[in-house]
Amino acid sequence: MIVPLSLAFLFRMSFAATMVSMRLFKLISLGIAPAGYAVGRYLLDPSRGLDRLWRVLFHLPVAAPIGYNRYLLLGSMVISFGIAVPVFFGVRFAVKAYRERLGALAPGKEVPLSGDFERLASEVRERAEAIIQGRTGDVPDITDALNGLFRSLIPQPEEE
Secondary structure (H helix, E strand, C coil): CHHHHHHHHHCCCCHHHHHHHHHHHHHHHHHHHHHHHHHHHHHHCHHHCCHHHHHHHHCCCCCHHHCCCCHHHHHHHHHHHHHHHHHHHHHHHHHHHHHHHHHHHCCCCCCCCHHHHHHHHHHHHHHHHHHHCCCCCCCCCCHHHHHHHHHHHCCCCCCC
């Protein structure tokens, strides 16, 4: 509970929203627990022939303290990784639809952040490719893209 609250304060999130979401996801986790236990038990069953894999994983310095050798934890993580991809694309679609609908309500105004993020991402990608290929002379400067992004984040006073 300390880690989520620390992250909420670090990223200046609403404390009330953080507490509500923690309670909501706790209820969801109680509903998913039987399925997580079954998946974890299936994967950790010694008759599956994955003992060598689990032994290596459980003895890694980073993974050992996490406790993957518990049925519920491993099963829940496998289920969450399986659900993460469809949720990502669903939320991405919903945000794009929301931005288009919001843009239709305010004609003449650009929906914030849409173009700036795309431009920043393309410039960062070009910079990374140039560095990887060893072309340090033609590495693009991303300062202008970052400045444009930050300007769009900070509300500008409207001139009358």
